[in-house]
Amino acid sequence: MSAPILAFGRSGQVGGYLAAMPGVVALGRDAADLSDPDACAAAIRAHAPAAVINAAAWTAVDAAEGDPRGAHLANAAAPGAMAQAAARLGVPFVHISTDYVFDGSGDRPWRPDDTPAPRNVYGASKLAGERAVVAAGGVHAILRTSWVVAPRGRNFVTTMLRLGAERDRLTVVADQIGAPTPAGDLAAACHAVARALIDRPDLSGTYHYAGTPDTSWAGFARAIMQAAGLACAVADIATADWPTPAARPLNSRLDCGSFTAAFGVARPDWRALLHDLTGDTP
Template sequence: MILVFGESGQVATELKRILPDAVFLSRQEADLANPAACAAAITEHRPAAVINAAAYTAVDKAESDEETALNVNATAPGAMARAAAGLGIPFVHISTDYVFAGTGEKPFSPDDPTAPLGAYGRTKLAGEQLVVRAGGPFAVLRTSWVFSAHGGNFVKTMLRLAESRDSLTIVADQIGGPTSARAIALACKVMAEQLINNPEKSGIYHFSGAPDTSWADFARAIFEMAGRAVTVTDIPTSDYPTPAKRPLNSRLDCSALSAFGLARPDWRADLAQVLTELGAIS
């Protein structure tokens, strides 16, 4: 049995579809604001592996609430990882491209120097470090630009705006790989299952959709595929200020995924599936 922290988020929702026999812990059952309770849940359930699909993901809010973000994104995963290590079971943890400064144009490798630009990235990096330090079998899966038919994300925002707008200005100098929550869920499943018998595969991995694109071009693809007549005008990040700085380069080198037989998913195919599920295309 696999134990999953998170129940209603984008990745957790997809994990429910592909892991019908897993046990999912909601915030009421295991609140990441209470790290000791999360660790106790692992000891109580004694699963074959643990996937942490819960996190504090409000990037801008974290700038003024870093203490809470640190507890959820670092202290709790650290406690979980130590509990899993105590049982000798794998712990799979989802992280983010925000651990990097986002400079240059080269895809970031898992062992490249980290330099988060804001509170969210700092708390996620702290979580990674605690998971590694726990000493058990683990996989940290850094991903980017998550989208699905559930929750709040860029695809759903673009479809909503298309209902009342025929032109939009979208940031074009941030480059990364849109990644479907379903693809991330499948990767977590594969990693958890393989780590049970092959703990030597433990490490930090990158996973993002291909090909790399800009937010503006991602928006164009959404509108074209959904048949929405919306004109997209490119703007620089400087024209769209936010409380938290965004990395300009979110390209991730995902080649190490071959250790698990995984490769970068085509986000265009995944986008078509999501738009179909949302009823945006037939």
């Protein structure tokens, strides 16, 4: 039997899809907690996988402002330890990062080689994680993504479905522009990259992978309501009028051209995720 691909983050949106893929062993928090980087590295050594995918992270953006140490431990120290363990075994390491490593200025899509400048603790912790992965010196791919959603779990889609069924009107931020990324497609992309790196270590690097087309949160919310047959109206609001503990980037557009060229995987159309929605709250 060939060695499996080992994935971290079984209980998360992306990790749940990875867990269902043949040849993937997915670990949850009970087996590898991000607060214990040494345990995460030990899990890699114990499974001796063909490749490793890290789909686990601290994703509570606002909560990170009050616990920068916890966010750094989960998003930087743990991925660094994983990447080092993978490098020592000589196997590829695929790591999911975020558009929040950028400051969100301008209106052109961010390229992988643009200079990061995170505006919040979460983004800074993810950038530190990227640098730790690179510093490990092994075969790796960092996939920066944006606005990950799924038809289940806690995310923007399920929140809009719940609120849309309860209310006649919602106000949603309209000046943050990016692309929703279906978790299932992101999981498939990570798997494809892991398999590719086994044979093509020269493809190591940092890439962008996000859905299409670009939209605003308000535009996305309207699409969700329409797909689910909900009569809830969505009114635009500015980010400045919806203060949060963590600053959000206004421009989360990502240039995914180098990813498609390297791995032959196109950006997923997030509208396909909405085709099966109904008015029933998940």
